[in-house]
Amino acid sequence: MRSVHPRSKIPANSSASHPVPRIVAERLVERARADAERIRERLVHEVGPAEYYRALRIAMEETTFPVDIIEIEKVDKETRDRITRRGRLVYEERE
Numbered sequence: 001m002r003s004v005h006p007r008s009k010i011p012a013n014s015s016a017s018h019p020v021p022r023i024v025a026e027r028l029v030e031r032a033r034a035d036a037e038r039i040r041e042r043l044v045h046e047v048g049p050a051e052y053y054r055a056l057r058i059a060m061e062e063t064t065f066p067v068d069i070i071e072i073e074k075v076d077k078e079t080r081d082r083i084t085r086r087g088r089l090v091y092e093e094r095e
Contacts, residue, residue, distance in 0.1 A: 046071075070083070
């Protein structure tokens with residue numbers, strides 16, 4: 001079964017044999033940046049800027065790969081399961 005990005009008809013696992021046209025790639029990058037900015041703004045609003053940047057700093061110091069900060073309890077089950085299988089916990093806030 002092939003996975004498809006939920007917002008497009010472009011297969012998520014497109015290979016080099018089927019290159020994405022440059023204009024499509026540029027639009028995808030622009031949309032990804034805009035989505036990332038909205039997510040960042042929402043997180044800062046929900047947890048506060050100090051807590052967001054503290055968690056981001058800790059995560060970035062501990063990794064050599066891109067970091068996503070999420071509240072795992074607030075994502076849908078399918079996404080949570082995929083993150084649990086493939087992701088790596090770097091920092092967990094203790095209450």
